Amino acid sequence: MFEARLVQSSIFKKVLEAIKELLNEATFDCSDSGIQLQAMDSSHVSLVSLNLRSDGFDQYRCDRNLSMGINLASMTKIMKCAGNDDIMTMKAQDNADSVTFMFESPNQEKMSDYEMKLMNLDQEHLGIPETDYSCVIKLPSAEFARICRDLSQFGESVVISCTKEGVKFSAAGDIGSANIKLAQTANVDKEDEAVSIEMQEKVSLTFACRYLNYFTKATPLSPQVCLSMSAEVPLVVEYKIGEIGHIRYYLAPKIEEDENN
Amino acid sequence: MGIQGLSKLIQDVAPGAVKESEIKMHFGRKVAIDASMSLYQFLIAVRSEGAQLTSIDGETTSHLMGTFYRTIRLVEAGIKPVYVFDGKPPTLKSGELDKRKERREEAEKALKVAEDAGDLEQIDKFNRRLVKVTSTHNQECKELLKLMGIPFITAPCEAEAQCAALVKDGKVYATATEDMDALTFGSTVLLKHLTFSEARKMPVQEFHFQKVLDGLELNREEFIDLCILLGCDYCDSVRGIGPKRAIDLIKQHRNIETILKNIDTEKYAVPENWLYKEARQLFVNPEVADPTTLELKWTDPDEEGLVKYLCGDKAFSEDRVRSGAKKLLKARSTTTQGRLDSFFKVIPSENNTQKRKSEDNKKGPAKKVAKKGGTPYRGKPK
Numbered sequence: 001m002f003e004a005r006l007v008q009s010s011i012f013k014k015v016l017e018a019i020k021e022l023l024n025e026a027t028f029d030c031s032d033s034g035i036q037l038q039a040m041d042s043s044h045v046s047l048v049s050l051n052l053r054s055d056g057f058d059q060y061r062c063d064r065n066l067s068m069g070i071n072l073a074s075m076t077k078i079m080k081c082a083g084n085d086d087i088m089t090m091k092a093q094d095n096a097d098s099v100t101f102m103f104e105s106p107n108q109e110k111m112s113d114y115e116m117k118l119m120n121l122d123q124e125h126l127g128i129p130e131t132d133y134s135c136v137i138k139l140p141s142a143e144f145a146r147i148c149r150d151l152s153q154f155g156e157s158v159v160i161s162c163t164k165e166g167v168k169f170s171a172a173g174d175i176g177s178a179n180i181k182l183a184q185t186a187n188v189d190k191e192d193e194a195v196s197i198e199m200q201e202k203v204s205l206t207f208a209c210r211y212l213n214y215f216t217k218a219t220p221l222s223p224q225v226c227l228s229m230s231a232e233v234p235l236v237v238e239y240k241i242g243e244i245g246h247i248r249y250y251l252a253p254k255i256e257e258d259e260n261n
Numbered sequence: 262m263g264i265q266g267l268s269k270l271i272q273d274v275a276p277g278a279v280k281e282s283e284i285k286m287h288f289g290r291k292v293a294i295d296a297s298m299s300l301y302q303f304l305i306a307v308r309s310e311g312a313q314l315t316s317i318d319g320e321t322t323s324h325l326m327g328t329f330y331r332t333i334r335l336v337e338a339g340i341k342p343v344y345v346f347d348g349k350p351p352t353l354k355s356g357e358l359d360k361r362k363e364r365r366e367e368a369e370k371a372l373k374v375a376e377d378a379g380d381l382e383q384i385d386k387f388n389r390r391l392v393k394v395t396s397t398h399n400q401e402c403k404e405l406l407k408l409m410g411i412p413f414i415t416a417p418c419e420a421e422a423q424c425a426a427l428v429k430d431g432k433v434y435a436t437a438t439e440d441m442d443a444l445t446f447g448s449t450v451l452l453k454h455l456t457f458s459e460a461r462k463m464p465v466q467e468f469h470f471q472k473v474l475d476g477l478e479l480n481r482e483e484f485i486d487l488c489i490l491l492g493c494d495y496c497d498s499v500r501g502i503g504p505k506r507a508i509d510l511i512k513q514h515r516n517i518e519t520i521l522k523n524i525d526t527e528k529y530a531v532p533e534n535w536l537y538k539e540a541r542q543l544f545v546n547p548e549v550a551d552p553t554t555l556e557l558k559w560t561d562p563d564e565e566g567l568v569k570y571l572c573g574d575k576a577f578s579e580d581r582v583r584s585g586a587k588k589l590l591k592a593r594s595t596t597t598q599g600r601l602d603s604f605f606k607v608i609p610s611e612n613n614t615q616k617r618k619s620e621d622n623k624k625g626p627a628k629k630v631a632k633k634g635g636t637p638y639r640g641k642p643k
Contacts (some may be wrong), residue, residue, distance in 0.1 A: 252599035
């Protein structure tokens with residue numbers, strides 16, 4: 001038996017918004033410790049890793065590990081039926097072929113439940129090694145979303161270069177070029193609005209804007225976003241999800257053709 | 262000719278080992294292409310009004326046309342191709358080659374008959390059967406590839422074996438061929454339909470050797486024996502043993518020696534002097550060049566050279582050749598998107614969950630009944 005109750009169903013709505021453009025379907029792995037999801041987009045360029053800890057839920061029970069293959073478009077339809085203040089409960093039997101979503105209005109006057117069929121997905125799990133990144137940049141998530149949106153007008157790819165002084169995002173294309181520099185915030189009054197950089201080594205990497213724009217769909221989940229980079233490894237973009245967990249996106253860098261030969 | 266019926270057998274018995282995908286899914290990967298196979302394909306398929314394309318002097322150019330445009334298509338999709346040409350055929354193949362020669366002669370006769378009768382459909386059919394890849398074709402293609410900046414290798418012996426060696430060494434990701442014996446030679450990944458025409462809209466099929474073995478529940482030696490039973494290019498097969506029978510026998514007896522001891526030789530005619538041991542040896546230890554000594558280098562295309570080579574006598578349109586060369590150059594100058602699965606390794610899925618899933622599939626309807634009865638009791642301990 002699996003049962004998870006979340007007073008703020010809006011969190012789940014936002015999580016779904018954050019992954020549904022990258023993935024068509026995904027397996028939610030439920031265990032005693034919480035709900036996990038790991039999946040690559042269909043082109044194998046990026047990966048989503050979602051972790052919702054069991055202690056972050058208002059009620060959580062999972063007797064047997066359960067893998068739920070879910071079509072995210074269908075799930076979005078169901079989540080649209082929930083009000084923002086509704087209390088949500090997810091339920092499934094062991095070995096179930098369906099999952100039930102229950103929504104209660106805050107005044108307990110309206111109760112609705114939706115059952116959704118599960119799918120058998122054959123999926124590949126990737127082992128992600130623990131990495132000490134050369135640069136860890138924290139910045140306001142809305143700022144990051146804005147930068148990605150603005151730069152994608154100039155070119156397909158954006159170069160992120162990080163030095164002690166700050167971080168530079170640049171793009172170039174047919175109409176010209178664009179550079180955005182962010183310096184570290186000097187005095188931190190409001191933590192949410194600060195830019196902070198921890199750096200061991202300078203890093204400069206190129207990424208496809210398209211994917212960064214998919215990642216920034218997670219912006220409503222957290223006021224801050226954390227970018228981790230090292231030379232020649234995928235970028236990590238992490239959003240904390242309140243007290244309950246996090247969503248991480250991994251993006252493979254673009255490689256200069258000549259190194260490869 | 263590859264292994265008879267292997268592709269179908271794998272799809273029937275181990276469907277999990279085959280993945281279908283679009284060509285662009287393979288971007289960023291290096292792929293070894295079995296050149297003789299693809300040239301043959303082009304000679305048959307690239308035609309206009311049923312006849313092969315020819316130069317002013319009547320020399321065939323279908324193979325050049327195919328190689329030029331389809332290579333560009335691969336490069337545009339972000340794939341880096343390496344062509345591997347056949348060397349000398351292995352001595353064991355002489356039997357198969359003799360047979361092919363016989364078939365050609367038959368086809369030639371049949372063509373004559375059809376020509377006399379004026380049956381256009383038949384003429385076309387037998388004309389296609391007479392197609393042969395000659396050393397001139399190979400030579401011309403090598404010249405073209407050099408101008409295009411695409412690397413190629415001439416294998417000491419069989420091209421498929423050399424491709425497999427490149428894949429095993431990690432030099433390239435996969436072998437692209439229609440011949441399934443690349444798997445028998447141990448190529449970890451095989452791509453089918455990669456060099457097909459765009460118009461046919463055939464998805465690329467990806468065969469993973471390990472998954473094939475897991476799916477068939479065989480190890481590599483047993484798999485090789487299975488291929489020999491199915492019928493390969495290097496020795497005869499046993500009359501009366503089809504794909505189904507072959508896999509059952511291998512699963513039961515595990516190798517050809519034991520099978521020979523146990524089957525009814527009256528019913529199944531085992532060929533005299535059956536050279537299965539030699540064929541097996543050829544699959545296990547094929548004659549290949551050491552992949553570590555081979556350097557694969559992709560270079561910029563030589564636009565003027567291409568124009569000079571393809572236009573003029575060979576009658577290619579200059580505009581199209583130039584735009585092709587530009588495409589090749591463009592694909593080289595842009596940075597390529599890395600693949601995430603080249604950074605993080607796939608963890609083999611745990612067997613437990615796999616098993617549970619397959620059980621789920623089997624007892625789908627039964628489970629529903631159990632659930633209905635089960636729910637009220639489950640609620641009680643609360």
